[in-house]
Amino acid sequence: MGKLGYAFIVGLAAILIGVGLLYKDPAEAPPEGKSAPAVVDAATEGTSSAAQEAVSPVPLSNGQRPLDYLDQVTRKAPRKFAEMREANVLRALVTHSKTFYFFDGATQRGLSHDALVAFEDFLNKELKTKTIKMRVVFIPVTRDQLLPALKAGYGDIAVANLTVTPERESQVDFSRPIYRNVAEVVVTGAHVEPVASIDDLAGRVVHTRQSSSYYESLQETNEELDSRGLAPIRIVAVDEHLEDEDLLEMVNAGLIDAIVMDSHKAQFWEQIFEDIRVHSDVALRDGGSIAWAMRKDSPELRKMVDKFLRRNGEGTLLGNILLKRYLDENVYIRNHLASPEMKKFNQTAHLFQKYAAKYDFDWLMVMSQAYQESRLDHNARSHTGAVGIMQMLPSTAADKNVGIPDISDLEDNIHAGNKYLRFIRDRYFEDEPMSDLNKTLFSFAAYNAGPARVARLRREAERQGLDPNVWFDNVEVIAAKRIGRETVQYVSNIYKYWVAYRLSRDTLKESLATAA
DSSP states (O other): OOHOOOOOOHHHHHHHHOOOOOOOOOOOOOOOTTOOOOEEEEETTTTOOHHHHHTSSOOTOOOTTTTOOOGGGGSSSOOHHHHHHHHHHHEEEEETTTTBBBTTTTEEESHHHHHHHHHHHHHHHHTOSSSSEEEEEEEEEOOHHHHHHHHTTTTSSEEEEOOOHHHTTTOOOOOOOOOEEEEEEEEEETTTTOOOOOOGTOOOOOEEESSSSHHHHHHHHHHHHHHHTOOOOOOEETTTTOOOHHHHHHHHHHHEEEEEEEHHHHHTEEEEEEEEEEEEEEEEEEEEEEEEEEEEHHHHHHHHHHHHHHSSSSSSSHHHHEEEEEEEOOOOOOTTSSSHHHHHHHHHHHHEEEEEEETOOOOOHHHHHHHHHHHOOTTTOOOOOOTTTTOOOOHHHHTTTTTTOOSHHHHHHHHHHHHHHHHHHHIITTTTSSOOOHHHHHHHHHHHHOOHHHHHHHOOOTTSSSOOEEEEEEHHHHHHHHHHHHEEEEEEEEHHHHHHHHTHHHHHHHHHHHHH
């Protein structure tokens, strides 16, 4: 089965059990006819093949589709609106984002989610349905899969803050705009040299997802710069797991220098983050529109969507309520690479390097775990008695499997954390048919939730048709339902911090050299 088919099936499995945080393929190739500048994959450059497996679809170990029993409604099927009505299902493709679509335990939330729930109510009123209601089914995918999945018939509509571009209009139809006069503006960190014009971007590094409209705009800007004999922008392609908000957090933290972002979002986040600068006068694209997308053979659906958006779009009561609800309720990453956080990093990095090497781990990944546990604060103490930078219980550290009775010392604490993580991995996951990265991710989950609980989650995942040997998209789906946000967010944050540290590798090297 192709990657798109697998993406749909796994996404649907998440929906059927009530949860899903999906991460999929790397970015797709540049659009035809575009000359691609040099692009560096910042998330996987220099990583092991095992690390790269985490961002690719992984087939089930038995080679079978996870949900062969699904009926025709949930199979690949480009459908007319009449067929959607007959099935009483509208399949909505969405992207996981702390603003647009996310999970709070088993509860789906976000701007896209709530707007589509309102659209479901609207449809049922318009269609005068009675006992059997039409339902909106959510299918989470990454942004690079939105339009391919829509065109192939794995979903009926795509709702994910999509910018209308000529390239996209050649592939799909768009609704009336939900936002108008949107510009794609440059956002930089407060610490970098100001950008006063497009010419100031010549030779600069800008991070973006390769699947985004920003990537198209950066390519076109490079063509313009080249025509005037200026150096091109160095476009760095980031992991498709990262949404605009994630990249903006990295700019605010000083991890990366510059990104491109829709003006309506950038202007809001500028009120939240102190260390970003939105260059509203430096727009790569202006006069843009944000809309919902449908296949070109969906005029009836488009008519319904347009009618709904006229009543509930930008500036309406519902639109304003949703924006306030989600744009005012976000929790943000702290500036963990800025002073004094950078000082804590410098003081501990050599210890993480030492003991991660001893126990055969990626030191940046274990340090990411420590950041999630304690914000690299060795003075941290939990209400359960966990101690220090690795937040270990003294009883766990003193157990014969670790054998380090005093973890009040910083080095001993880091040593014990690495040794315990290696014990978990060796005892429970080393002989399992998993990638190296998944063995570590499962070890993190067990460190947080306990090995016995993770074993139960894996068994349930297999019963649900998910791969028990893959964390992202699979066992994490069950964890979100059975445990709630804690363990899912724990593993996800560690991975996210790890990507952030990798993106800032040169900065870290300079800082460590200075500290030495």
